[in-house]
Amino acid sequence: MTVASIPEPGASRPDTGLLLIYGGTFDPVHNGHLAIARRARDELNAPVRLMPAADPPHRPPPGADARQRTHMLELATAGEPGLQVDRRELRRAARQPGVPSWTVDTLREIRAEIGTTAPVALLMGADSLLGLPTWHAWEHLLDLAHLVIADRPGNALDGQLPEVLAARLRDAWAVDAACLRERPAGWVWRLHQPLQAESATAVRGLIAAGGDWRGLVPGAVATYIAAHGLYGCATA
Template identity: 75%
Template sequence: MRQAGREGGLLVFYGGTFDPIHNGHLAIARCAAQELQVPVRLMPAADPPHRAPPGADAQTRTAMLERAVADDPALRVDRRELERARRLPGVPSWTVDTLRELRAEQGPQRPLALLMGADSLLGLPTWHEWESLLPLAHIVVADRPGSALEDGLPEPLASHLRQAWASGPEVLAALPAGRVWRLRQPLQGESATAVRALIASGGNWRPLVPAAVAAYIQARGLYGCTSTQ
Protein backbone atom coordinates (compact mmCIF):
# COMPACT_ATOMS: atom_id res chain seq x y z
CA MET A 1 0.00 0.00 0.00
CA ARG A 2 1.28 3.47 -0.79
CA GLN A 3 2.37 5.70 2.04
CA ALA A 4 -0.52 7.37 3.82
CA GLY A 5 -0.68 11.09 3.26
CA ARG A 6 1.80 11.01 0.35
CA GLU A 7 1.90 14.54 -1.08
CA GLY A 8 -0.58 14.81 -3.92
CA GLY A 9 -1.84 11.23 -3.58
CA LEU A 10 -5.44 10.08 -3.70
CA LEU A 11 -7.48 10.61 -0.53
CA VAL A 12 -10.54 8.38 -0.07
CA PHE A 13 -13.39 9.17 2.35
CA TYR A 14 -16.22 6.85 3.30
CA GLY A 15 -19.02 8.77 4.97
CA GLY A 16 -22.03 7.43 6.79
CA THR A 17 -23.88 7.24 10.07
CA PHE A 18 -22.29 3.85 10.92
CA ASP A 19 -25.14 3.17 13.33
CA PRO A 20 -23.50 0.81 14.22
CA ILE A 21 -20.41 0.02 12.15
CA HIS A 22 -20.74 -3.57 10.93
CA ASN A 23 -18.82 -6.12 8.87
CA GLY A 24 -20.46 -5.03 5.63
CA HIS A 25 -19.13 -1.48 6.06
CA LEU A 26 -15.67 -2.83 6.80
CA ALA A 27 -15.71 -5.15 3.77
CA ILE A 28 -16.39 -2.19 1.48
CA ALA A 29 -13.69 -0.03 3.09
CA ARG A 30 -11.07 -2.78 3.02
CA CYS A 31 -11.83 -3.70 -0.57
CA ALA A 32 -11.46 -0.06 -1.62
CA ALA A 33 -8.18 0.28 0.29
CA GLN A 34 -6.82 -2.83 -1.42
CA GLU A 35 -7.92 -1.90 -4.93
CA LEU A 36 -6.88 1.76 -4.71
CA GLN A 37 -3.73 1.06 -2.66
CA VAL A 38 -4.40 3.93 -0.24
CA PRO A 39 -5.94 4.11 3.23
CA VAL A 40 -9.68 4.72 3.51
CA ARG A 41 -10.91 7.33 5.98
CA LEU A 42 -14.26 6.48 7.56
CA MET A 43 -16.10 9.71 8.27
CA PRO A 44 -19.06 9.49 10.70
CA ALA A 45 -21.89 11.92 10.07
CA ALA A 46 -22.70 14.28 12.90
CA ASP A 47 -26.19 15.31 11.86
CA PRO A 48 -27.44 13.53 8.73
CA PRO A 49 -30.22 15.86 7.51
CA HIS A 50 -31.78 13.40 5.03
CA ARG A 51 -32.39 10.54 7.50
CA ALA A 52 -34.13 9.85 10.79
CA PRO A 53 -32.01 10.56 13.92
CA PRO A 54 -29.43 7.81 14.49
CA GLY A 55 -29.96 5.21 17.20
CA ALA A 56 -26.70 6.28 18.88
CA ASP A 57 -25.22 9.76 19.16
CA ALA A 58 -22.24 10.84 17.08
CA GLN A 59 -19.64 10.39 19.83
CA THR A 60 -20.87 6.87 20.56
CA ARG A 61 -20.90 5.90 16.88
CA THR A 62 -17.39 7.28 16.51
CA ALA A 63 -16.17 5.34 19.54
CA MET A 64 -17.45 2.14 17.90
CA LEU A 65 -15.73 3.09 14.63
CA GLU A 66 -12.42 3.64 16.39
CA ARG A 67 -12.66 0.22 18.01
CA ALA A 68 -13.53 -1.42 14.69
CA VAL A 69 -10.49 -0.05 12.82
CA ALA A 70 -7.96 0.03 15.67
CA ASP A 71 -5.89 -2.89 14.34
CA ASP A 72 -6.22 -2.16 10.62
CA PRO A 73 -3.57 0.22 9.17
CA ALA A 74 -5.60 0.55 5.95
CA LEU A 75 -8.52 2.22 7.74
CA ARG A 76 -8.72 5.53 9.61
CA VAL A 77 -11.43 7.56 11.35
CA ASP A 78 -11.92 11.15 10.20
CA ARG A 79 -13.84 13.30 12.71
CA ARG A 80 -14.19 16.45 10.59
CA GLU A 81 -17.99 16.39 10.41
CA LEU A 82 -18.24 16.06 14.19
CA GLU A 83 -15.77 18.90 14.65
CA ARG A 84 -17.71 21.11 12.24
CA ALA A 85 -20.92 20.36 14.13
CA ARG A 86 -19.25 21.58 17.32
CA ARG A 87 -18.11 24.76 15.59
CA LEU A 88 -21.47 25.33 13.90
CA PRO A 89 -24.18 23.83 16.12
CA GLY A 90 -27.48 23.27 14.37
CA VAL A 91 -26.00 23.48 10.87
CA PRO A 92 -26.84 20.38 8.77
CA SER A 93 -23.99 18.03 7.92
CA TRP A 94 -24.16 18.21 4.12
CA THR A 95 -21.67 16.08 2.18
CA VAL A 96 -21.12 18.83 -0.36
CA ASP A 97 -19.91 21.16 2.43
CA THR A 98 -17.50 18.49 3.65
CA LEU A 99 -16.07 18.10 0.16
CA ARG A 100 -15.73 21.87 -0.22
CA GLU A 101 -13.86 21.97 3.07
CA LEU A 102 -11.57 19.17 1.90
CA ARG A 103 -10.98 20.84 -1.44
CA ALA A 104 -10.07 24.11 0.28
CA GLU A 105 -7.61 22.24 2.51
CA GLN A 106 -6.03 20.09 -0.20
CA GLY A 107 -6.03 22.50 -3.13
CA PRO A 108 -7.51 22.14 -6.61
CA GLN A 109 -5.25 19.34 -7.89
CA ARG A 110 -5.26 16.79 -5.04
CA PRO A 111 -7.28 13.71 -6.08
CA LEU A 112 -10.21 13.19 -3.71
CA ALA A 113 -12.75 10.36 -3.76
CA LEU A 114 -16.00 9.68 -1.95
CA LEU A 115 -16.76 5.99 -1.34
CA MET A 116 -20.40 4.94 -1.20
CA GLY A 117 -22.65 1.93 -1.74
CA ALA A 118 -24.79 1.36 -4.82
CA ASP A 119 -27.97 2.35 -2.98
CA SER A 120 -26.43 5.67 -2.01
CA LEU A 121 -25.43 6.35 -5.61
CA LEU A 122 -28.97 5.64 -6.79
CA GLY A 123 -30.29 8.08 -4.21
CA LEU A 124 -27.80 10.81 -5.13
CA PRO A 125 -30.40 13.12 -6.75
CA THR A 126 -32.05 13.50 -3.31
CA TRP A 127 -28.81 14.85 -1.77
CA HIS A 128 -28.27 18.54 -1.13
CA GLU A 129 -26.59 20.16 -4.17
CA TRP A 130 -25.91 16.71 -5.57
CA GLU A 131 -24.75 17.98 -8.95
CA SER A 132 -21.90 19.82 -7.21
CA LEU A 133 -20.38 16.64 -5.75
CA LEU A 134 -18.61 15.27 -8.82
CA PRO A 135 -16.73 18.48 -9.65
CA LEU A 136 -15.29 18.32 -6.13
CA ALA A 137 -14.37 14.62 -5.90
CA HIS A 138 -14.47 11.27 -7.62
CA ILE A 139 -17.11 8.77 -6.59
CA VAL A 140 -16.18 5.16 -5.86
CA VAL A 141 -19.35 3.09 -5.82
CA ALA A 142 -19.24 -0.30 -4.10
CA ASP A 143 -21.14 -2.55 -6.47
CA ARG A 144 -21.96 -6.23 -6.20
CA PRO A 145 -23.75 -8.89 -8.27
CA GLY A 146 -27.47 -8.31 -8.41
CA SER A 147 -27.29 -4.64 -7.44
CA ALA A 148 -29.66 -2.10 -8.95
CA LEU A 149 -26.79 -0.61 -10.96
CA GLU A 150 -26.94 -3.58 -13.32
CA ASP A 151 -30.40 -2.49 -14.49
CA GLY A 152 -29.16 0.96 -15.46
CA LEU A 153 -29.41 4.30 -13.72
CA PRO A 154 -32.58 6.42 -13.67
CA GLU A 155 -32.68 9.91 -15.06
CA PRO A 156 -31.38 12.51 -14.31
CA LEU A 157 -28.57 10.55 -12.65
CA ALA A 158 -27.74 8.60 -15.81
CA SER A 159 -27.24 11.78 -17.83
CA HIS A 160 -25.18 13.39 -15.10
CA LEU A 161 -22.76 10.43 -14.90
CA ARG A 162 -22.75 9.31 -18.55
CA GLN A 163 -19.31 10.73 -19.37
CA ALA A 164 -17.85 10.19 -15.92
CA TRP A 165 -17.34 6.40 -15.71
CA ALA A 166 -13.67 5.47 -15.22
CA SER A 167 -12.11 2.46 -16.89
CA GLY A 168 -9.95 1.60 -13.88
CA PRO A 169 -8.79 2.81 -10.48
CA GLU A 170 -5.62 4.37 -11.87
CA VAL A 171 -7.75 7.12 -13.44
CA LEU A 172 -8.74 8.37 -9.99
CA ALA A 173 -5.16 9.07 -8.98
CA ALA A 174 -4.45 10.92 -12.23
CA LEU A 175 -7.28 13.47 -11.95
CA PRO A 176 -8.49 15.60 -9.02
CA ALA A 177 -12.21 14.83 -9.41
CA GLY A 178 -15.02 14.09 -11.84
CA ARG A 179 -14.90 10.32 -12.37
CA VAL A 180 -17.00 7.39 -11.11
CA TRP A 181 -15.48 3.96 -10.64
CA ARG A 182 -17.34 0.75 -9.83
CA LEU A 183 -15.64 -1.18 -7.07
CA ARG A 184 -16.50 -4.87 -7.15
CA GLN A 185 -16.64 -6.02 -3.54
CA PRO A 186 -17.58 -9.26 -1.80
CA LEU A 187 -21.28 -9.85 -1.28
CA GLN A 188 -22.22 -8.88 2.28
CA GLY A 189 -25.75 -9.07 3.64
CA GLU A 190 -25.38 -6.91 6.74
CA SER A 191 -27.20 -3.62 7.19
CA ALA A 192 -27.21 -1.31 10.18
CA THR A 193 -31.01 -1.47 10.27
CA ALA A 194 -30.93 -5.27 10.50
CA VAL A 195 -28.22 -5.21 13.18
CA ARG A 196 -30.22 -2.78 15.32
CA ALA A 197 -33.37 -4.88 14.90
CA LEU A 198 -31.55 -8.06 15.92
CA ILE A 199 -30.08 -6.39 18.98
CA ALA A 200 -33.47 -5.04 20.06
CA SER A 201 -35.14 -8.43 19.59
CA GLY A 202 -32.40 -10.46 21.25
CA GLY A 203 -31.38 -12.13 18.00
CA ASN A 204 -27.96 -13.39 16.92
CA TRP A 205 -26.34 -10.05 16.06
CA ARG A 206 -22.80 -10.48 17.37
CA PRO A 207 -21.36 -12.20 14.25
CA LEU A 208 -22.37 -9.14 12.19
CA VAL A 209 -20.06 -6.67 13.95
CA PRO A 210 -16.41 -6.71 15.08
CA ALA A 211 -15.89 -8.27 18.50
CA ALA A 212 -14.73 -4.99 20.05
CA VAL A 213 -17.87 -3.26 18.79
CA ALA A 214 -20.10 -6.04 20.12
CA ALA A 215 -18.50 -5.70 23.55
CA TYR A 216 -18.99 -1.93 23.50
CA ILE A 217 -22.66 -2.25 22.52
CA GLN A 218 -23.36 -4.76 25.26
CA ALA A 219 -21.43 -2.86 27.94
CA ARG A 220 -23.44 0.29 27.27
CA GLY A 221 -26.79 -1.29 26.53
CA LEU A 222 -27.00 0.33 23.10
CA TYR A 223 -29.94 -0.30 20.73
CA GLY A 224 -31.89 -2.09 23.46
CA CYS A 225 -29.13 -4.61 24.19
CA THR A 226 -29.45 -6.38 27.54
CA SER A 227 -26.72 -7.83 29.72
CA THR A 228 -27.91 -11.37 28.94
CA GLN A 229 -27.40 -11.06 25.17
Protein backbone atom coordinates (compact mmCIF):
# COMPACT_ATOMS: atom_id res chain seq x y z
CA MET A 1 0.00 0.00 0.00
CA THR A 2 1.37 3.41 -0.88
CA VAL A 3 1.89 6.28 1.52
CA ALA A 4 -0.86 8.88 1.74
CA SER A 5 -0.26 12.42 0.57
CA ILE A 6 -2.38 15.45 -0.05
CA PRO A 7 -2.46 15.66 -3.83
CA GLU A 8 -1.74 18.69 -5.93
CA PRO A 9 -4.74 20.36 -7.59
CA GLY A 10 -5.85 18.32 -10.54
CA ALA A 11 -4.62 14.99 -9.19
CA SER A 12 -6.63 12.15 -10.70
CA ARG A 13 -7.56 10.38 -7.47
CA PRO A 14 -6.61 10.34 -3.77
CA ASP A 15 -3.93 8.03 -2.44
CA THR A 16 -5.20 5.24 -0.21
CA GLY A 17 -2.33 5.10 2.32
CA LEU A 18 -2.47 6.36 5.90
CA LEU A 19 -1.80 10.02 6.64
CA LEU A 20 -0.97 11.19 10.19
CA ILE A 21 -1.77 14.73 11.32
CA TYR A 22 0.05 16.00 14.42
CA GLY A 23 -1.30 19.37 15.49
CA GLY A 24 -0.19 21.58 18.34
CA THR A 25 1.12 24.93 19.41
CA PHE A 26 4.76 23.72 19.37
CA ASP A 27 5.80 26.61 21.60
CA PRO A 28 8.59 25.67 21.20
CA VAL A 29 8.96 22.36 19.40
CA HIS A 30 11.11 20.09 21.59
CA ASN A 31 12.67 16.64 21.52
CA GLY A 32 9.55 15.04 23.01
CA HIS A 33 7.44 16.27 20.09
CA LEU A 34 9.92 14.80 17.64
CA ALA A 35 10.08 11.49 19.53
CA ILE A 36 6.30 11.11 19.24
CA ALA A 37 6.29 12.01 15.55
CA ARG A 38 9.14 9.59 14.76
CA ARG A 39 7.59 6.77 16.74
CA ALA A 40 4.25 7.20 14.96
CA ARG A 41 5.95 7.42 11.57
CA ASP A 42 8.00 4.29 12.15
CA GLU A 43 5.39 2.13 13.89
CA LEU A 44 2.61 2.97 11.44
CA ASN A 45 4.84 3.32 8.37
CA ALA A 46 3.13 6.58 7.47
CA PRO A 47 4.13 10.21 6.89
CA VAL A 48 3.44 12.72 9.64
CA ARG A 49 2.24 16.25 8.94
CA LEU A 50 3.11 18.51 11.88
CA MET A 51 0.56 21.29 11.92
CA PRO A 52 1.26 24.41 14.03
CA ALA A 53 -1.76 26.21 15.42
CA ALA A 54 -2.41 29.80 14.46
CA ASP A 55 -2.07 32.59 17.00
CA PRO A 56 -5.12 32.91 19.27
CA PRO A 57 -7.32 35.67 17.80
CA HIS A 58 -8.18 37.45 21.07
CA ARG A 59 -4.99 37.30 23.13
CA PRO A 60 -1.23 37.67 22.62
CA PRO A 61 0.75 34.75 21.19
CA PRO A 62 1.47 32.10 23.84
CA GLY A 63 5.24 32.59 23.72
CA ALA A 64 6.52 32.89 20.18
CA ASP A 65 4.20 34.00 17.40
CA ALA A 66 2.93 31.64 14.71
CA ARG A 67 5.60 32.63 12.20
CA GLN A 68 8.38 31.97 14.72
CA ARG A 69 6.87 28.70 15.96
CA THR A 70 6.49 27.47 12.40
CA HIS A 71 10.03 28.40 11.49
CA MET A 72 11.35 26.49 14.53
CA LEU A 73 9.26 23.49 13.51
CA GLU A 74 10.74 23.62 10.01
CA LEU A 75 14.25 23.78 11.48
CA ALA A 76 13.48 20.78 13.69
CA THR A 77 12.12 18.61 10.87
CA ALA A 78 14.65 19.56 8.19
CA GLY A 79 16.13 16.38 6.76
CA GLU A 80 13.75 14.14 8.75
CA PRO A 81 12.26 11.56 6.36
CA GLY A 82 8.48 11.36 6.61
CA LEU A 83 8.06 14.49 8.73
CA GLN A 84 6.68 17.59 7.09
CA VAL A 85 5.29 20.91 8.32
CA ASP A 86 1.75 21.78 7.19
CA ARG A 87 0.85 25.48 7.38
CA ARG A 88 -2.85 25.13 6.58
CA GLU A 89 -4.14 26.45 9.90
CA LEU A 90 -1.97 29.55 9.55
CA ARG A 91 -3.22 30.10 6.00
CA ARG A 92 -6.82 29.73 7.13
CA ALA A 93 -6.26 32.22 9.94
CA ALA A 94 -4.85 34.69 7.42
CA ARG A 95 -7.93 34.26 5.22
CA GLN A 96 -10.34 34.50 8.15
CA PRO A 97 -8.83 36.82 10.79
CA GLY A 98 -10.31 36.37 14.24
CA VAL A 99 -12.06 33.09 13.40
CA PRO A 100 -10.97 30.19 15.67
CA SER A 101 -9.17 27.38 13.85
CA TRP A 102 -11.08 24.30 14.96
CA THR A 103 -9.54 20.85 14.46
CA VAL A 104 -12.80 19.54 13.02
CA ASP A 105 -12.63 22.22 10.30
CA THR A 106 -9.04 21.25 9.54
CA LEU A 107 -10.05 17.63 9.08
CA ARG A 108 -12.98 18.63 6.88
CA GLU A 109 -10.61 20.67 4.74
CA ILE A 110 -8.25 17.71 4.39
CA ARG A 111 -11.16 15.44 3.49
CA ALA A 112 -12.21 17.90 0.79
CA GLU A 113 -8.71 17.58 -0.69
CA ILE A 114 -8.04 13.84 -0.45
CA GLY A 115 -11.55 12.42 -0.52
CA THR A 116 -13.49 10.23 1.86
CA THR A 117 -11.79 6.86 1.34
CA ALA A 118 -8.14 7.49 2.29
CA PRO A 119 -7.36 6.74 5.95
CA VAL A 120 -6.39 9.76 8.05
CA ALA A 121 -5.34 9.76 11.70
CA LEU A 122 -5.03 12.57 14.21
CA LEU A 123 -2.00 12.09 16.47
CA MET A 124 -2.30 13.47 20.00
CA GLY A 125 -1.13 12.93 23.55
CA ALA A 126 -3.14 11.13 26.21
CA ASP A 127 -3.85 14.40 28.02
CA SER A 128 -5.36 15.84 24.85
CA LEU A 129 -7.60 12.79 24.49
CA LEU A 130 -8.88 13.21 28.03
CA GLY A 131 -9.72 16.83 27.26
CA LEU A 132 -11.45 15.95 23.99
CA PRO A 133 -15.01 16.65 25.25
CA THR A 134 -14.03 20.33 25.58
CA TRP A 135 -13.11 20.59 21.87
CA HIS A 136 -15.47 22.17 19.38
CA ALA A 137 -17.67 19.52 17.68
CA TRP A 138 -15.46 16.79 19.14
CA GLU A 139 -18.07 14.10 18.58
CA HIS A 140 -17.49 14.37 14.82
CA LEU A 141 -13.72 13.87 14.88
CA LEU A 142 -13.98 10.08 14.62
CA ASP A 143 -16.26 10.47 11.59
CA LEU A 144 -13.38 12.21 9.82
CA ALA A 145 -10.24 10.50 11.15
CA HIS A 146 -8.79 7.84 13.39
CA LEU A 147 -7.17 8.93 16.66
CA VAL A 148 -3.63 7.80 17.47
CA ILE A 149 -2.87 8.41 21.13
CA ALA A 150 0.76 8.80 22.23
CA ASP A 151 0.58 6.65 25.33
CA ARG A 152 2.93 5.56 28.09
CA PRO A 153 2.52 3.31 31.15
CA GLY A 154 0.81 4.83 34.15
CA ASN A 155 -0.94 7.70 32.41
CA ALA A 156 -4.57 8.62 32.88
CA LEU A 157 -5.76 6.31 30.11
CA ASP A 158 -5.13 3.40 32.47
CA GLY A 159 -7.78 4.77 34.81
CA GLN A 160 -11.42 5.66 34.24
CA LEU A 161 -12.20 7.89 31.27
CA PRO A 162 -14.77 10.67 31.60
CA GLU A 163 -18.18 9.08 31.07
CA VAL A 164 -19.09 10.98 27.92
CA LEU A 165 -15.71 10.18 26.35
CA ALA A 166 -15.83 6.52 27.36
CA ALA A 167 -19.26 6.18 25.78
CA ARG A 168 -18.08 7.71 22.49
CA LEU A 169 -14.97 5.51 22.33
CA ARG A 170 -16.46 2.28 23.69
CA ASP A 171 -16.41 0.39 20.37
CA ALA A 172 -13.60 2.38 18.76
CA TRP A 173 -10.45 0.86 20.28
CA ALA A 174 -8.42 -0.86 17.56
CA VAL A 175 -7.00 -4.31 18.27
CA ASP A 176 -3.93 -3.60 16.14
CA ALA A 177 -2.43 -0.86 14.00
CA ALA A 178 -3.46 -2.59 10.78
CA CYS A 179 -7.06 -1.56 11.50
CA LEU A 180 -6.14 2.04 10.71
CA ARG A 181 -5.63 1.18 7.05
CA GLU A 182 -8.81 -0.85 6.68
CA ARG A 183 -11.20 2.09 6.78
CA PRO A 184 -10.86 5.87 6.52
CA ALA A 185 -11.79 6.84 10.10
CA GLY A 186 -13.30 5.72 13.37
CA TRP A 187 -10.59 3.76 15.24
CA VAL A 188 -8.56 4.77 18.29
CA TRP A 189 -5.06 3.29 18.57
CA ARG A 190 -2.69 3.54 21.56
CA LEU A 191 0.83 4.27 20.38
CA HIS A 192 3.19 3.16 23.13
CA GLN A 193 6.31 5.28 23.48
CA PRO A 194 9.23 5.70 25.88
CA LEU A 195 8.83 8.21 28.68
CA GLN A 196 9.73 11.72 27.51
CA ALA A 197 10.48 14.33 30.17
CA GLU A 198 10.25 17.35 27.88
CA SER A 199 7.29 19.70 27.86
CA ALA A 200 6.97 23.10 26.20
CA THR A 201 6.02 24.65 29.54
CA ALA A 202 9.14 23.26 31.20
CA VAL A 203 11.36 24.40 28.32
CA ARG A 204 9.96 27.94 28.46
CA GLY A 205 10.41 28.01 32.23
CA LEU A 206 14.04 26.90 32.03
CA ILE A 207 14.80 29.46 29.34
CA ALA A 208 13.26 32.29 31.36
CA ALA A 209 15.13 31.19 34.50
CA GLY A 210 18.46 30.86 32.71
CA GLY A 211 18.51 27.11 33.31
CA ASP A 212 19.97 24.26 31.28
CA TRP A 213 17.44 23.96 28.43
CA ARG A 214 19.41 23.56 25.21
CA GLY A 215 19.52 19.77 25.38
CA LEU A 216 15.72 19.61 25.37
CA VAL A 217 15.29 21.04 21.87
CA PRO A 218 16.98 20.38 18.52
CA GLY A 219 20.24 22.29 18.10
CA ALA A 220 18.96 24.51 15.28
CA VAL A 221 15.93 25.43 17.38
CA ALA A 222 18.14 26.32 20.37
CA THR A 223 20.23 28.58 18.14
CA TYR A 224 17.09 30.30 16.80
CA ILE A 225 15.65 30.85 20.29
CA ALA A 226 18.90 32.38 21.51
CA ALA A 227 19.37 34.55 18.42
CA HIS A 228 15.87 36.01 18.71
CA GLY A 229 15.69 36.26 22.49
CA LEU A 230 12.55 34.16 22.69
CA TYR A 231 10.95 33.12 25.99
CA GLY A 232 13.15 35.54 27.94
CA CYS A 233 16.40 34.11 26.62
CA ALA A 234 19.23 36.61 27.01
CA THR A 235 20.81 37.36 23.63
CA ALA A 236 24.54 37.63 23.26
